[in-house]
Amino acid sequence: MPPGTLGERLSSRRVRTPYGPSNPFHLFRKDGFRFLFLSRHGERGYEKTAPFVNYRANIYAAKALGVERIVAWTGPGAISPKFRPGDLVLPGDLLDFTRGRPSTFYEGKGIGFIRQHPAFCETLRRAIRSAARRAGGAGRFHFGGVYACTEGPRLETAAEIRFFASAGADLVGMTLCPEAFLARELEICYAPVAYVTNYAEGVRNLPYRRGALFEGMLPPSAAAAVEASKNAIPGIAIAAAVSISEAERDCPCAVSMERYRKKGVIGPDFREWVASPKGRIG
Numbered sequence: 001m002p003p004g005t006l007g008e009r010l011s012s013r014r015v016r017t018p019y020g021p022s023n024p025f026h027l028f029r030k031d032g033f034r035f036l037f038l039s040r041h042g043e044r045g046y047e048k049t050a051p052f053v054n055y056r057a058n059i060y061a062a063k064a065l066g067v068e069r070i071v072a073w074t075g076p077g078a079i080s081p082k083f084r085p086g087d088l089v090l091p092g093d094l095l096d097f098t099r100g101r102p103s104t105f106y107e108g109k110g111i112g113f114i115r116q117h118p119a120f121c122e123t124l125r126r127a128i129r130s131a132a133r134r135a136g137g138a139g140r141f142h143f144g145g146v147y148a149c150t151e152g153p154r155l156e157t158a159a160e161i162r163f164f165a166s167a168g169a170d171l172v173g174m175t176l177c178p179e180a181f182l183a184r185e186l187e188i189c190y191a192p193v194a195y196v197t198n199y200a201e202g203v204r205n206l207p208y209r210r211g212a213l214f215e216g217m218l219p220p221s222a223a224a225a226v227e228a229s230k231n232a233i234p235g236i237a238i239a240a241a242v243s244i245s246e247a248e249r250d251c252p253c254a255v256s257m258e259r260y261r262k263k264g265v266i267g268p269d270f271r272e273w274v275a276s277p278k279g280r281i282g
Contacts, residue, residue: 017061024043058179070188072190097150
């Protein structure tokens with residue numbers, strides 16, 4: 001993203017967690033508003049692919065740092081014909097096709113049966129939608145859609161994309177699961193912004209282009225629109241966060257573990273909720 005997009009960086013730190021160290025958290029200030037930023041995939045480009053991100057460490061660390069809301073961004077491919085590269089989308093639901101990722105903090109414990117509808121925080125989604133509308137100039141914008149999350153790092157086959165489409169998927173990517181579910185387990189509001197990066201396999205008859213991004217699944221004519229949408233996301237995310245920063249959280253995300261609190265199964269300290277990890281990634 002362009003330098004200075006996030007504002008002034010004040011400090012950086014990693015957090016030690018039961019699941020290993022988190023990725024670095026950077027404290028930024030923009031127009032007097034302070035927020036934390038974390039890059040899932042690395043500090044110097046794409047250093048770690050989606051299946052090897054330590055999602056548990058990152059979400060645990062966010063909770064430990066006092067984070068209450070997460071605006072995530074992701075670059076999926078378009079399955080539905082209503083989406084095309086360069087569009088911004090606020091997905092409304094998830095299909096989880098990941099296989100090998102630790103997906104809960106509550107391994108071996110009798111807790112964690114948490115309702116997953118809505119999949120994302122509706123309060124946060126509305127704030128992002130309003131911020132996107134105010135921003136303008138970021139190409140086509142869509143509110144809603146189903147995101148299918150695959151394991152990766154390989155891209156999907158055409159047959160898999162047809163299967164996902166038959167299951168109701170509009171977009172396909174690799175990053176939102178289990179991140180969204182882990183945030184819900186620790187009562188953090190979570191909502192993603194997607195910038196569509198390419199057409200999913202088989203959606204368009206696109207020739208193989210040797211050495212090109214996605215080997216030709218992104219038409220060259222759409223590359224500028226994709227870059228513009230990606231660069232618009234930080235401003236939209238910050239504006240959305242500012243707009244609700246003083247509002248009290250009254251959404252289901254904020255009380256997802258309330259049933260267990262009322263029963264006396266868990267106390268106020270989230271560190272006592274989680275299970276000791278049986279394995280670590282990263």
